Amino acid sequence: xxxxxxxxxxxxxxxxxxxxxxxxxxxxxxxxxxxxxxxxxxxxxxxxxxxxxxxxxxxxxxxxxxxxxxxxxxxxxxxxxxxxxxxxxxxxxxxxxxxxxxxxxxxxxxxxxxxxxxxxxxxxxxxxxxxxxxxxxxxxxxxxxxxxxxxxxxxxxxxxxxxxxxxxxxxxxxxxxxxxxxxxxxxxxxxxxxxxxxxxxxxxxxxxxxxxxxxxxxxxxxxxxxxxxxxxxxxxxxxxxxxxxxxxxxxxxxxxxxxxxxxxxxxxxxxxxxxxxxxxxxxxxxxxxxxxxxxxxxxxxxxxxxxxxxxx
Amino acid sequence: xxxxxxxxxxxxxxxxxxxxxxxxxxxxxxxxxxxxxxxxxxxxxxxxxxxxxxxxxxxxxxxxxxxxxxxxxxxxxxxxxxxxxxxxxxxxxxxxxxxxxxxxxxxxxxxxxxxxxxxxxxxxxxxxxxxxxxxxxxxxxxxxxxxxxxxxxxxxxxxxxxxxxxxxxxxxxxxxxxxxxxxxxxxxxxxxxxxxxxxxxxxxxxxxxxxxxxxxxxxxxxxxxxxxxxxxxxxxxxx
Numbered sequence: 289x290x291x292x293x294x295x296x297x298x299x300x301x302x303x304x305x306x307x308x309x310x311x312x313x314x315x316x317x318x319x320x321x322x323x324x325x326x327x328x329x330x331x332x333x334x335x336x337x338x339x340x341x342x343x344x345x346x347x348x349x350x351x352x353x354x355x356x357x358x359x360x361x362x363x364x365x366x367x368x369x370x371x372x373x374x375x376x377x378x379x380x381x382x383x384x385x386x387x388x389x390x391x392x393x394x395x396x397x398x399x400x401x402x403x404x405x406x407x408x409x410x411x412x413x414x415x416x417x418x419x420x421x422x423x424x425x426x427x428x429x430x431x432x433x434x435x436x437x438x439x440x441x442x443x444x445x446x447x448x449x450x451x452x453x454x455x456x457x458x459x460x461x462x463x464x465x466x467x468x469x470x471x472x473x474x475x476x477x478x479x480x481x482x483x484x485x486x487x488x489x490x491x492x493x494x495x496x497x498x499x500x501x502x503x504x505x506x507x508x509x510x511x512x513x514x515x516x517x518x519x520x521x522x523x524x525x526x527x528x529x530x531x532x533x534x535x536x537x538x539x540x541x542x543x544x545x546x547x548x549x550x551x552x553x554x555x556x557x558x559x560x561x562x563x564x565x566x567x568x569x570x571x572x573x574x575x576x577x578x579x580x581x582x583x584x585x586x587x588x589x590x591x592x593x594x595x596x597x598x599x600x
Numbered sequence: 601x602x603x604x605x606x607x608x609x610x611x612x613x614x615x616x617x618x619x620x621x622x623x624x625x626x627x628x629x630x631x632x633x634x635x636x637x638x639x640x641x642x643x644x645x646x647x648x649x650x651x652x653x654x655x656x657x658x659x660x661x662x663x664x665x666x667x668x669x670x671x672x673x674x675x676x677x678x679x680x681x682x683x684x685x686x687x688x689x690x691x692x693x694x695x696x697x698x699x700x701x702x703x704x705x706x707x708x709x710x711x712x713x714x715x716x717x718x719x720x721x722x723x724x725x726x727x728x729x730x731x732x733x734x735x736x737x738x739x740x741x742x743x744x745x746x747x748x749x750x751x752x753x754x755x756x757x758x759x760x761x762x763x764x765x766x767x768x769x770x771x772x773x774x775x776x777x778x779x780x781x782x783x784x785x786x787x788x789x790x791x792x793x794x795x796x797x798x799x800x801x802x803x804x805x806x807x808x809x810x811x812x813x814x815x816x817x818x819x820x821x822x823x824x825x826x827x828x829x830x831x832x833x834x835x836x837x838x839x
Binding site: 401404405432434437454457459 | 601602603609613675676678679680681682683684685
C-alpha cells in the first residue's frame, strides 16, 4: 500500500471504509474498529479500488522506483564440491515483485537463504537496503520477512499464538499486533481456525500461516520461497491476490515458485536461474517476446530444456 | 519473554514431555520410596531422595536434545534466526526455561517424598538449600542437551546419543550405590557432586567442608558445560 492510498483511506470515516470493503467483497464484522478496517483494507485495496470509490484521484499506479532494495554481486555459495550459487548478479528495485524461477536444485532457496542471513556466502556480496548481509544482519533482520519453503510453524501452538510469537520477536506493540493478526487471519481465511492447534491444519492452511508469519512485521522486503506449494487451486488463487496486493504497499518481494503462471501473473520481472547461474532476466512480456512464446512457462521450458539438451 | 512463554507451552502441551519430565519422576519417587527406602536394607529417605532429584534433572538432557533437533529439522531454528532476536536472547530463554522445568521436577519429587514421609534432618532449610544447588546443576543438563543436539542429525539420533550422557549419571550413584571402585569413575561425572552435596544437606551435615568442594565442582562443571554447549550449538548445530 502506498502512503498515498493509506493517506486517503485514513481521511475516510468508518462508514465509507465499510463501503470500500463491500466494493471489494470483503466481509467486515460489525464489531471491528475503524483502525482494524483500515489495516485490513491497506492490505487489500489497490489504487483502482479507491478511484472507483470516487475519492480524490491518486495519480498513476504504483510502480517500482529506481532505488535498489537488493543488490547481489558475484555471489557464490559452495557446499563442499557443489556450487549452489555461481557468480550470481542481480539488482532488485524497491517496490518490485521479482520472480526467481528455476528447476529443482537450481539455487533459488540457497540464494534466498543467503539474502535473509541464514547462510553465509562463500564469495561475493549481497546488499539489502544498503546493508551488507555479511556485516549488518542486525540492521537487516528487522526490515525483512521470510516465508520459508517448509511450513516452519510451532505445531503445538495455535495459529494466533504462532503469529503473535513472531510478532513479539519483531517487537510489535501488543495492540497493533492483535489488530494485524486479526486482519491477516481474516484475509487469508484462517479466522475460524485461529484458536485451533496448528498440528491439525491441512497443508494449505499451514502454508497460509507460514505466509502470515513472514508478513506480520510489515517488512519492507519479503522473501517468499514457494509460498503456495501444496495449496488447492482456490486457495492458491486467493493467496496470489494477497501477494499481488502487497505490491500496492510498495514492498519489495522476492518470490520463488514452481508455478510459472504465478510468476507470470504477479512478477514485475523474473530471473531464471539454473545450476546457480542467472541465465535470463526481464519482464515476463520481454521474455515472451524474446523467445516468441505465448506464456512464461514455454519460455522456462525452452531455456531450461535447451540447457539440458546442450548439456550445459 | 515470548520465547520462554512458548517453551513452557510446549512443555505443557506435549504429553511426551509431561510424561518424561514430571509423571515419570513422580512414579519413580513413589516406587523407589516404597521399594528401597527401608533402613533395614541400608537406605534411608535421605539417601534415596537425592538420587531421584538427580534422575529427574538429567532427563532434561534428552528433552533439550530432542526439542532442538525437531525444531532444526522443521526449519524453525532457521526461521527464528531471521527475526531480530539475538542468539544470546534465544539461548538465554532456553536456559531459563529448562532451569524452570528442572525446578518444577524437583518440586514434584520433594512434594511426593514429603507426603510419603521424607523429613530431611536439616528440616525445611535443607529443601530450600537443595533447590538452588539443583538449579545450578541443571545447567550441565542444558549444556549436555545442546552438545547432543549439535552432533545429532535427527531427533531419533538425539534420543540415542543423549543416553551417552544420561546412563553414566544414572548408574554411578543415582540408582546404583557407589562402591569404592566405581567412586573413582564417578568423580568424573557431575551428578556425583550433586548427590554428595544433597545427601550432606539432607543429613544436616552441610557445615561439612566437603560440601564446598561439591558446590565448587557443580558450579564450575555446570557453567563450563553450558558454555561449551552453547558455543558448539551456535557454531555447528543451529542450521
